[in-house]
Amino acid sequence: MNNIIVYIETDEGAVADVSLELLTKGRSLADQLGCKLEAVAIGNHLGEVGKQVFPYGVDVLHIFNDARLSPYTTLPHTSILVNLFKQIKPQICLMGATIIGRDLGPRVSSSLGSGLTADCTSLEIGDHEDRKAGKTYKNLLYQIRPAFGGNIVAWIINPDHRPQMATVREGVMKKEVLDPLYKGEIVEHDVNDYVNADDFAVAVIERHIEKSKVNIKNAPIIIAGGYGVGSKENFDLLYDLADVLGGEVGASRAAVDAGFAEHERQIGQTGVTVRPKLYIACGISGQIQHVAGMQDSSIIISINNDANAPINTMADYVITGEVETVIPKMIKYYKKNSK
Amino acid sequence: MAFNIIVLAKQVPDTRNIGKDAMKADGTVNRGALPAIFNPEDLNALEQALGIKDRYPGSTITMLTMGPGRAADILREGLFRGADDGVLLTDRAFAGADTLATSYALSTAVRKIGKYDLIICGRQAIDGDTAQVGPQVAEKLNIPQVTYAEEIEEINNGKARVKRRLENGVETVESPLPLLVTVNGSARTCRPRNAKLLLKFKHAKTVTERQAENIDYIDIYSTRPYLNLTEWGVADVDADIELCGLSGSPTKVKKIENVVFQTKESKHLSGSDDEIEQLMIELIANHTIG
Numbered sequence: 001m002n003n004i005i006v007y008i009e010t011d012e013g014a015v016a017d018v019s020l021e022l023l024t025k026g027r028s029l030a031d032q033l034g035c036k037l038e039a040v041a042i043g044n045h046l047g048e049v050g051k052q053v054f055p056y057g058v059d060v061l062h063i064f065n066d067a068r069l070s071p072y073t074t075l076p077h078t079s080i081l082v083n084l085f086k087q088i089k090p091q092i093c094l095m096g097a098t099i100i101g102r103d104l105g106p107r108v109s110s111s112l113g114s115g116l117t118a119d120c121t122s123l124e125i126g127d128h129e130d131r132k133a134g135k136t137y138k139n140l141l142y143q144i145r146p147a148f149g150g151n152i153v154a155w156i157i158n159p160d161h162r163p164q165m166a167t168v169r170e171g172v173m174k175k176e177v178l179d180p181l182y183k184g185e186i187v188e189h190d191v192n193d194y195v196n197a198d199d200f201a202v203a204v205i206e207r208h209i210e211k212s213k214v215n216i217k218n219a220p221i222i223i224a225g226g227y228g229v230g231s232k233e234n235f236d237l238l239y240d241l242a243d244v245l246g247g248e249v250g251a252s253r254a255a256v257d258a259g260f261a262e263h264e265r266q267i268g269q270t271g272v273t274v275r276p277k278l279y280i281a282c283g284i285s286g287q288i289q290h291v292a293g294m295q296d297s298s299i300i301i302s303i304n305n306d307a308n309a310p311i312n313t314m315a316d317y318v319i320t321g322e323v324e325t326v327i328p329k330m331i332k333y334y335k336k337n338s339k
Numbered sequence: 340m341a342f343n344i345i346v347l348a349k350q351v352p353d354t355r356n357i358g359k360d361a362m363k364a365d366g367t368v369n370r371g372a373l374p375a376i377f378n379p380e381d382l383n384a385l386e387q388a389l390g391i392k393d394r395y396p397g398s399t400i401t402m403l404t405m406g407p408g409r410a411a412d413i414l415r416e417g418l419f420r421g422a423d424d425g426v427l428l429t430d431r432a433f434a435g436a437d438t439l440a441t442s443y444a445l446s447t448a449v450r451k452i453g454k455y456d457l458i459i460c461g462r463q464a465i466d467g468d469t470a471q472v473g474p475q476v477a478e479k480l481n482i483p484q485v486t487y488a489e490e491i492e493e494i495n496n497g498k499a500r501v502k503r504r505l506e507n508g509v510e511t512v513e514s515p516l517p518l519l520v521t522v523n524g525s526a527r528t529c530r531p532r533n534a535k536l537l538l539k540f541k542h543a544k545t546v547t548e549r550q551a552e553n554i555d556y557i558d559i560y561s562t563r564p565y566l567n568l569t570e571w572g573v574a575d576v577d578a579d580i581e582l583c584g585l586s587g588s589p590t591k592v593k594k595i596e597n598v599v600f601q602t603k604e605s606k607h608l609s610g611s612d613d614e615i616e617q618l619m620i621e622l623i624a625n626h627t628i629g
Contacts, residue, residue, distance in 0.1 A: 115589030321610025
């Protein structure tokens with residue numbers, strides 16, 4: 001039977017949210033296709049994984065438990081998936097578009113000669129007619145994703161190769177428990193049947209938590225605050241919105257000078273020039289020096305309690321109101337309406 | 340110790356530079372208006388290679404790019420900043436390749452180049468944002484990969500120590516050579532062009548470029564062999580044509596939708612719950628967010 005399989009990411013035995021989101025999506029696709037939903041967890045201390053994933057409707061959970069498999073390294077995880085997929089022949093494989101998923105997915109797809117679509121924002125089942133070849137394909141996975149810097153949306157299919165592989169970012173799909181008492185089967189595999197000694201050539205020497213440097217220049221979405229935000233505490237709202245939308249926080253010179261934000265976030269003539277796809281200006285009046293650094297943004301939203309702020313003339317959307325009431329609403333309604 | 344390094348680089352349309360002029364009246368992208376640039380993270384990759392060359396004198400850097408004839412610009416840009424030579428992989432048969440067919444083609448060229456210790460490339464290109472080609476080239480060559488690298492710290496006893504950028508931290512890994520490394524945009528930025536190298540390599544050209552331009556100082560290409568950029572097609576790298584281009588691509592594009600941008604007239608909202616919800620629905624529907 002050609003089922004759907006989800007690669008489960010774990011950290012100290014706890015299943016990542018993105019994996020649970022994909023299980024929810026995988027369950028609904030499996031129902032549509034009339035197949036089973038399988039999951040594969042590779043790592044160490046995986047005893048509690050079943051308890052966490054079965055409520056999402058997993059029929060079969062494959063466990064590869066071995067101290068050498070955690071922390072994650074590319075080669076043994078690749079060997080396990082490649083060999084497992086050769087055995088069970090899934091029709092669809094879903095992974096999180098995380099650092100692990102984006103490291104592992106392409107390697108597995110290359111080894112199997114199957115197609116992979118990164119960072120899908122939507123997955124649907126549908127048919128495809130290849131008029132040139134006179135062939136009709138039933139029940140393909142439509143892998144829908146933005147491309148070209150978000151300026152187009154592409155619908156990708158893999159007509160002839162299996163599994164159809166896709167990665168999806170965290171937060172794109174909705175996670176939903178199907179049935180807290182859902183019963184699935186656990187299959188424990190012998191890791192040595194799947195890996196080679198060479199697979200452990202790459203070693204993790206050390207890891208630690210370290211905040212990444214600010215990179216507003218390449219951020220597709222920027223939430224920028226000005227003096228009108230009022231305080232460093234109110235700036236936290238901007239960080240909340242940036243987290244939810246997957247953007248970065250920028251600031252005007254006045255806000256930086258007032259100590260609301262670090263210097264490396266400054267946008268404008270004396271700061272960084274940015275051209276994001278979405279620029280949300282919060283409490284920014286729009287002095288020339290700031291505008292010079294952001295005027296090429298594709299969509300500009302201005303939130304300001306002054307309906308006549310100069311920046312409003314170049315904004316696509318002008319919201320007249322207080323930053324501290326508008327931003328929480330944006331977060332709330334984004335969460336409510338995004339999948 | 341000296342190392343042979345191959346840097347994979349791509350010429351891309353500058354999708355970050357989509358200002359108002361780059362959109363047509365119907366809201367679609369005017370691709371002709373976008374400048375072609377060196378993929379930004381490939382420059383971070385080049386800098387990592389140059390750093391190794393600084394620390395391990397005698398190391399060499401070969402630029403490898405796949406694309407149309409004008410992609411030779413990428414090779415020259417690499418030479419101006421300190422690479423030693425360049426290879427352009429170009430053939431109609433490569434057109435329409437997805438990441439897998441691209442990786443296959445690049446891997447055949449790497450095999451043809453032959454001796455290498457490190458392959459370094461950017462994490463992803465800004466036109467596709469897939470981050471797939473690096474790992475897939477590594478798989479095709481059957482060598483290990485280290486992705487999301489921020490710094491290739493040292494190379495000792497045939498092993499490279501690399502710092503990687505994770506979601507909320509950093510990780511240091513050690514891998515035997517040969518190795519493929521994909522470099523993250525958070526790595527240090529590439530040094531600028533070097534004036535002496537700019538003069539030296541200004542006239543570096545592929546054979547097609549030399550023929551097209553009818554240059555009267557053609558002699559320099561025999562007296563200064565470093566000005567000859569290598570140009571290879573399918574036959575030169577012994578690629579299986581079935582695995583190249585469209586026919587070698589398991590993924591197909593079923594359709595493309597253009598994301599339509601708003602015209603410049605401002606919409607005025609009061610900040611009420613209803614209006615903010617409508618705005619978020621609109622931004623999600625046109626793929627600005629989400």
